[in-house]
Amino acid sequence: MRIFLTGASGLLGGNFAAVAARAGHEVTGVVGSWNGAPIAGLARQLRLDLTDLASIAAAVRAARPEAIVNCAAMSEPAQCEREPERAGALNVALPRRLAELAAELGVRLVHVSSEQVFDGTRAPYGVADPVAPLTLYGRQKAESERAVRAAAPGLGAAVRVPLLLGHSPGGRRSVHERLLRDWAEGRAARLFTDEIRQVCMADNLAAVLLELCGPAAPGGILHWAGAQPVSRYELGRAIAARFGLDAAQLIVPVRLAGTALAAVRQADLSLDLRPLSEALTTKPEPLAVQVARLAVPDDLRESLARLGA
Numbered sequence: 212m213r214i215f216l217t218g219a220s221g222l223l224g225g226n227f228a229a230v231a232a233r234a235g236h237e238v239t240g241v242v243g244s245w246n247g248a249p250i251a252g253l254a255r256q257l258r259l260d261l262t263d264l265a266s267i268a269a270a271v272r273a274a275r276p277e278a279i280v281n282c283a284a285m286s287e288p289a290q291c292e293r294e295p296e297r298a299g300a301l302n303v304a305l306p307r308r309l310a311e312l313a314a315e316l317g318v319r320l321v322h323v324s325s326e327q328v329f330d331g332t333r334a335p336y337g338v339a340d341p342v343a344p345l346t347l348y349g350r351q352k353a354e355s356e357r358a359v360r361a362a363a364p365g366l367g368a369a370v371r372v373p374l375l376l377g378h379s380p381g382g383r384r385s386v387h388e389r390l391l392r393d394w395a396e397g398r399a400a401r402l403f404t405d406e407i408r409q410v411c412m413a414d415n416l417a418a419v420l421l422e423l424c425g426p427a428a429p430g431g432i433l434h435w436a437g438a439q440p441v442s443r444y445e446l447g448r449a450i451a452a453r454f455g456l457d458a459a460q461l462i463v464p465v466r467l468a469g470t471a472l473a474a475v476r477q478a479d480l481s482l483d484l485r486p487l488s489e490a491l492t493t494k495p496e497p498l499a500v501q502v503a504r505l506a507v508p509d510d511l512r513e514s515l516a517r518l519g520a
């Protein structure tokens with residue numbers, strides 16, 4: 212299948228390029244500011260500013276895709292607050308335009324949304340539960356879902372996904388890469404014992420997105436995540452243990468409840484994965500299975516070895 216992929220240099224997009232190429236698909240992938248090595252798995256790598264909607268339309272039409280996968284976003288909530296207009300262009304106008312193009316070409320659009328559309332007070336969340344975002348990022352993701360459904364009815368899937376683990380092209384994007392970097396640079400991590408997330412590996416999610424490119428795959432609003440909810444603290448301990456590091460030295464347990472951050476960080480974003488979990492070959496993974504696949508980014512090997520990794 213010919214697939215047009217945005218966000219190919221990101222954590223999820225980089226994994227999608229690799230997973231799709233291994234399955235024999237031909238992926239044209241868009242990068243933005245990425246200036247590292249060519250992204251593995253791409254048949255063609257394009258550099259585009261995805262806020263330029265006219266260039267996107269030309270690139271998509273030229274690629275003649277059989278499916279479009281949107282992994283591009285401004286994915287940091289704090290950056291969205293600082294740059295709301297640019298965030299709106301990437302998080303709402305881009306998926307809307309891609310959905311219009313999918314409808315024009317009669318192909319599927321797989322768009323990535325977020326657990327952040329919920330407020331964290333009523334977990335586990337099902338696909339039909341009302342959204343109640345706490346941040347601009349969450350509001351934009353909710354708006355993107357409505358835009359995709361309106362512009363590409365029957366062709367669009369908007370998948371809400373959790374905090375992601377795994378390996379990003381630059382080695383700096385995922386939870387475990389950030390934690391390892393903190394530890395390598397001598398910073399202990401303060402991790403909440405009462406902030407619950409149903410984390411997922413980016414390569415497992417990429418396999419789900421690829422299945423959703425199939426013409427008979429489910430569409431509309433969907434949920435995907437790992438098999439079990441964990442606190443940030445438990446997650447940090449599991450990551451430290453994976454690399455033989457001493458969690459007692461590297462992690463400070465703290466509570467979210469009662470702090471000012473509780474206004475913008477949800478207590479529990481566990482997701483009910485039906486109907487997707489019943490429709491796909493790819494299965495949600497337990498934390499132990501996810502963590503066993505984690506590796507140390509190359510540039511951190513020496514400093515983490517000094518800590519015992």
Ligand SMILES: NC(=O)c1ccc[n+]([C@@H]2O[C@H](COP(=O)([O-])OP(=O)(O)OC[C@H]3O[C@@H](n4cnc5c(N)ncnc54)[C@H](OP(=O)(O)O)[C@@H]3O)[C@@H](O)[C@H]2O)c1
Nearest residue numbers: 218220221222223243244245260261283284286373374375
């Ligand atoms: N990571 C998580 O824990 C998480 C959790 C829930 C939902 N999500 C969602 O999952 C999706 C993928 O997230 P991710 O973590 O893979 O994001 P990421 O690592 O931050 O990657 C973002 C991608 O968007 C591209 N991009 C941003 N602005 C661009 C522009 N103006 N022109 C061209 N490309 C641009 C980036 O390209 P360059 O770097 O080359 O500029 C990069 O490839 C997003 O929709 C995100 O909101 C992520």
